[in-house]
Amino acid sequence: MIKIHPSDPMLRAFAADELPLPLAVGVAAHCELCPECALRLHGWEEELANAYLVDDAPTQSATRDEPTEAGFDAMLADILEQPVATVADLARTAPPPPVLQVGGHSYRLPRVLARHHAPKWRHIGAIRQHSLPLDEMGARASLLHIEAGGRIPEHTHQGYELTLLLAGNMQDGDTCYQAGDFIWRDARHAHSPHTPDGCLCYTVQDAPVQFTKGLSRLLNGISQHLY
Structure with missing residues (x-):
């Protein structure tokens, strides 16, 4: 739900x-x-x-x-x-949209994203990311696939972040999000979301994230290339 x-x-x-x-x-x-x-x-x-x-x-x-x-x-x-x-x-x-295949899983994308069913993923550990050609007004969009058990290192935001969960589930703090949830984060939030069963997300950011713990902080110098 x-x-x-x-x-x-x-x-x-x-x-x-x-x-x-x-x-x-x-x-x-x-x-x-x-x-x-x-x-x-x-x-x-x-x-x-x-x-x-x-x-x-x-x-x-x-x-x-x-x-x-x-x-x-x-x-x-x-x-x-x-x-x-x-x-x-x-x-x-309307006819069914094409199927996106990633990590051994198949996903039906919403029709507004159907043209992006064959992305070129950047693969880092359990995370796959593909930047979409939708940049406007400083905002950038991506598809993000996280394998079961995967976690995004703790970070906060210099701007805003929208995460629309397209499939699977995601745990963020005490809340478990399901497909369809429209999750908004900004500089007030520091979090490290993870997924018990794997998930596919559509994400939008208007500024690089700021990693806050461990070795992931070394990525802050290049984080503008990661969103």
Whole structure:
């Protein structure tokens, strides 16, 4: 069961096309996995569309070539009564996305990530990482695969980090996250997540991480190449 979701301000910003591309992809992928957030997103899209239509309504008197106020209201009501395809509807009618193969496992990616089903992994221990070509506004995105029992060294963040768990599970402190969880971290957090059974993640960062313990601190000089 998905426990962690995008905030309403983030869903509204996505609906208004105000997020950098890597975050927008993360929100879209989460909404494909989470019917609850797909419904909340539809509400924001409808609210923004209504506000746009009201702001764009004609303010001058109708002429022979313009609809009357009553006619415009009827046209608007007719538009709003049309059925809207939800993320779930599209998922049912579209062909299944390609399968991503990694570490002996097969994963179905969300459709927004389906084109990245053949990544070129960088392999360090139990961790495989692939940088995605989605950079925008200082934010970068990656796919991250961690084998069962793998752990990321303790670190904090100079900016923000989004981790969308696409498959498997991840333990971070006392919390066990499952597929679909939308996990937000920033400079307030120092953590060392690990996975009992293995996991695949979509991650977004807008600044390098800062490793805080052990030999991993030697990576801080090159950490800008690791996100």
